Structure formats: structure tokens, C-alpha cells
Amino acid sequence: MIHILDIVLPLDRSESDDARKGEVARVLGVSPERVKGLRLRKHSIDARQREVKVQLRLEVAVDEDLPGEVKPVWTAPALAENARRVLIIGSGPAGLFAALKCLEMGAKPIVLERGKDASARRFDLAPILREGRVIPESNYCFGEGGAGTFSDGKLYTRAKKRGPVADVYRVLVAHGAPEKILTDAHPHIGSNLLPNVVKAMRQSVIEHGGEVHFETKVTDLLISGGEIRGVTVADGREFLADATILATGHSARDIYRLLAAKGILMEHKPFAIGFRIEHTQPFIDRQQYHMPEGAPRPELLPAARYRLATKIDDRGVHSFCMCPGGWVVPAATEDGQVVVNGMSLSRRDSPFANSGLVTTIEPEDIAHLIPEHGIMAGIVFQEMIERSAKAAGGNAVLGQVAPAQRAADYLSGKISSDLPETSYFPGVNSAPLHELLSKQITSRMREGMRLFNRQIRNYASSEALLLGFETRTSSPLRIPRDEMTLQHPEIAGLFPCGEGAGYAGGIVSAALDGLKCAEAACGANENGGKI
Numbered sequence: 001m002i003h004i005l006d007i008v009l010p011l012d013r014s015e016s017d018d019a020r021k022g023e024v025a026r027v028l029g030v031s032p033e034r035v036k037g038l039r040l041r042k043h044s045i046d047a048r049q050r051e052v053k054v055q056l057r058l059e060v061a062v063d064e065d066l067p068g069e070v071k072p073v074w075t076a077p078a079l080a081e082n083a084r085r086v087l088i089i090g091s092g093p094a095g096l097f098a099a100l101k102c103l104e105m106g107a108k109p110i111v112l113e114r115g116k117d118a119s120a121r122r123f124d125l126a127p128i129l130r131e132g133r134v135i136p137e138s139n140y141c142f143g144e145g146g147a148g149t150f151s152d153g154k155l156y157t158r159a160k161k162r163g164p165v166a167d168v169y170r171v172l173v174a175h176g177a178p179e180k181i182l183t184d185a186h187p188h189i190g191s192n193l194l195p196n197v198v199k200a201m202r203q204s205v206i207e208h209g210g211e212v213h214f215e216t217k218v219t220d221l222l223i224s225g226g227e228i229r230g231v232t233v234a235d236g237r238e239f240l241a242d243a244t245i246l247a248t249g250h251s252a253r254d255i256y257r258l259l260a261a262k263g264i265l266m267e268h269k270p271f272a273i274g275f276r277i278e279h280t281q282p283f284i285d286r287q288q289y290h291m292p293e294g295a296p297r298p299e300l301l302p303a304a305r306y307r308l309a310t311k312i313d314d315r316g317v318h319s320f321c322m323c324p325g326g327w328v329v330p331a332a333t334e335d336g337q338v339v340v341n342g343m344s345l346s347r348r349d350s351p352f353a354n355s356g357l358v359t360t361i362e363p364e365d366i367a368h369l370i371p372e373h374g375i376m377a378g379i380v381f382q383e384m385i386e387r388s389a390k391a392a393g394g395n396a397v398l399g400q401v402a403p404a405q406r407a408a409d410y411l412s413g414k415i416s417s418d419l420p421e422t423s424y425f426p427g428v429n430s431a432p433l434h435e436l437l438s439k440q441i442t443s444r445m446r447e448g449m450r451l452f453n454r455q456i457r458n459y460a461s462s463e464a465l466l467l468g469f470e471t472r473t474s475s476p477l478r479i480p481r482d483e484m485t486l487q488h489p490e491i492a493g494l495f496p497c498g499e500g501a502g503y504a505g506g507i508v509s510a511a512l513d514g515l516k517c518a519e520a521a522c523g524a525n526e527n528g529g530k531i
Helices: 017-028 093-104 118-123 125-131 162-174 194-207 253-261 281-289 363-392 407-412 439-455 507-523
Strands: 002-010 035-046 053-062 085-089 108-112 211-213 218-224 227-233 238-240 243-246 271-280 309-312 315-323 326-330 340-344 352-361 402-406 428-430 465-470 494-496
Touching: 002 017, 017 035, 017 053, 085 093, 085 227, 085 507, 093 108, 093 162, 093 194, 093 243, 093 507, 108 194, 118 125, 118 194, 125 326, 162 507, 194 211, 218 253, 227 243, 243 507, 253 363, 271 281, 271 315, 271 340, 271 363, 271 439, 281 352, 309 439, 315 340, 315 439, 326 352, 340 352, 340 465, 352 363, 352 439, 352 465, 363 402, 363 465, 402 407, 407 439, 407 465, 494 507
Parallel strands: 085 108, 085 243, 108 211, 243 494, 402 428
Antiparallel strands: 002 053, 035 053, 218 227, 227 238, 271 352, 271 465, 309 315, 315 352, 326 340, 402 465
């Protein structure tokens, strides 16, 4: 008989087959000899109590062998000559998963990516790290795989539809992601492995009849009679298609400006801004795993993570994209700005841990900018903060030095006389971060940090470093779409998609939205009508 069983084991016994078999036999009330096979289905660490335990979900075979398991494989049928053509603008997770879904449904995806392929893109990160020089179309935000490719590859999602989420994981494994993402409670690929996964996905698209065009920046939408027929790109070429999926990511501000100039409906939405907060990883390990000072982290434990959230004055204050064993990296898309983000490799072996620490910005918080800037007010607000970070970092023409402050000094309102060591390669400059954001934002951030300091002792101490600013957590705009057809309410055949359109937040949710939009785009009729 086959059972699915949840058991809990002490950390030091959690990897022992005998211990697993013995606990399974005890729970089932059978002798260990009758347990013929075990297969891991879910693995999670429970560090809520002083003794760390491991929760395991196992597939168990009693009195018979476990059935074989086929490794995930992705495939699609051959395309017909008259296959429906779907333009996909952007090759982030939403765009790539949309392209694969189009092929599964017999449509031909044509992916247009403003940036370079993942291999070439990797070389373009050196100038921003070493010289502070931003390559506008090839950086931590733009290029094959989107912002997630070189900023962590974290797969955690709050999406509740576990079947579709598991499907996303299986597609990633079919393209080279480690199989452990199928069982880890908090799966993570890492910025060293994800580029190869992304390249393999692109190869699947091409091998099955799709197209992928790099360094192909969309500059105009071809709209007539309330319907989109295609796009124009920077070199003057036109790409025509039966449907267009707009999956450009949260940093493609030129696309928002294009839509605004063409009078295409967009909406303000909440977003978040704040800092990166950095600690040493051993500090986070001690706090989260209840370890004494100086004790090494057990080999069976991963670099510890945390998640913090509260509400202050009806606005969220929370950690964001926490990177255990990671680095803080420059995520600007223009030379005149400084933006910080976090990343980690699959090993998560950096001596540092960092996280976004942000507060919610509601549309009413930027109301003072709307009379002059209209729908672009949120973008302008982000840009103002990014330029202030550039100036506070030293304002070098070429430079990504970030303004920084010890957390304790931020709370007390004084400039740090010196700064602790940091993983941020371009360097930091001591600056009064408490003066660079509005009084309301600073007040909320301070109150949130004091609360978090009680939840994680010394979280906001003088050893914690704040780096400014984290502004690209999500788009401040939403491109609306019909709930049923997923098309823009004013433009037939246009499918706003993913994080940039305001419908996702992270790799997995963006991938899920890409699948959803592709199904809609492939099902829409030839004149862009209802599905």
C-alpha cells in the first residue's frame, strides 16, 4: 500500500534513512521491515522552538515497491504553418512561461527582448559593479530572464493554487533547475544556476518553432480601430501578430510613458519603497536557530532567513526578498540613479544576509505629484528617491556608491561616523537616510524597525547597515485588463501581463500570470473578441 505521511525528526536524525523508516513504521503501526520504500515529497525546517526540527512529507510503500517516477520533461506539438502568432514583449518569467504555453497550445510565440541574452548580459554586469557605469538595456533588470535572473532566483510564492505552482517548478526542473525545488518548502535556484535554466527555456522555444529576438526594444504599438496589430522596434522593423502579451517587467518605464503618451488607460496602485538592511549571516543564524555566540551553524541547516511584517498608520512595513548568504547589488537602469537589490547564489555562502525593508506607498501618498505628472506620478516619485540616493552616495557621474547608515543611527537621527563592512561592491557613503525620505515614511520605518528589534534581538543595532534605496519592489502602475478575457478594456488583443502590468510579484507569480495570459491570448478570436 502507498501512503503519504508527514513526520517530524530532530535535525541530527533527519537525513538518516533508518530514522525516517523507523518513524514511519511507528506512525503506521507496522514493523520497519514492511516499509519497502520512501520518497521525499516535502522538506521544511521548523526553528520556532529552541530545538530545531525537520518536517518531512514522505511517500511510503508498505509491503510493495514504490512505483517509478518519471523526471519532468517539457514538450510541445509541432506548429502548423498557419499557427496563431502571439507577440510577447519581454523575456522575464511571465514572458518565457507565456511562450512555452503558447507552443503547448499550438500558437507561435515571437518574444521581443530589449536586453541581451543571459550569457552576454552577465558580462554587462561588470561595468556597473566595478565602474559604476550602467548599460541601459543590459543590467540587473533588463535582459533574458528579467530581473530575477541575476538577483537570487527565489521561488517562494504566496499563490494558493499548488497544482499550477508545482507545474511551474516542474517546467524549471525540466530545463535544468535542481530537483530539490520540487520538495523544498522555500525553493531557491540561485543566480549562478538560473541563467542556464533560462537559456534552456529559450532553446525550447526556438526548437519548437517560436522566435526570440534580443536587443529588440519596442518603441511603438501599432493600434487601429481599438485593436493592436503589432509593434515597432527601435531599428524600425515592425512585428505583426494576432495577439500581444505585454510582459515588460516593473522597470520598463519607457513603456509606461509610451502608453501614457498614446492615452492608453493605466491605474495607480500601491507599491513599496525603503532600504536594504544587511547583517552578518552568523548573526541571523544565531537569532533564528537559537545558537550561542560563536557556535558554527550545523551543516544540515541552510543559511537562516526571516520574514517580518507589521502595519503602522494603516501602511505596511515589512521585509522583502530576504537573501540569506547573499549580496547587495546595484539595480539602477540609468546612470543618474542609485537603486539597491539583493541576490544570492545556490550555495548561499556569503558571510552576509540582506533583505529589503520597505513601507507601502498608497496612491493618496503621491497625490501631490498627480496634478503635474498625472498617471506617471508614482514613477516620478521613485525617480526622485533614486536621484537623491545618487546625490547622497557622492553624485559621481559614473558611480553606484550607495548612501548608507547604521540602523541604530537611523533610529536616533544621527549620521554614522563610520560604517560596517558590506557586501555591496560599488561601496557606500555615510549619509542621513532619515532625512532623505519624507517624515511620514521615516516615522513608519522607525516604528516598524523598533518592533522588529523586539522580534529579532539587535535587529536594528549599530551592527546592521541600511543602504538606500530599494525602490523597484513592484510597479506603481497597473495596466487594467478584463477579468474574463484578460485583454485591455480599450484595446482588443493586448494582454497586460506579469509584474510590470501589476499582476504579479516574484518569479513564480509572474510565471503563473504568463501561463494564464498565454491561454487567453491563444484562445481569443481573430478580431480580438471574447474568448
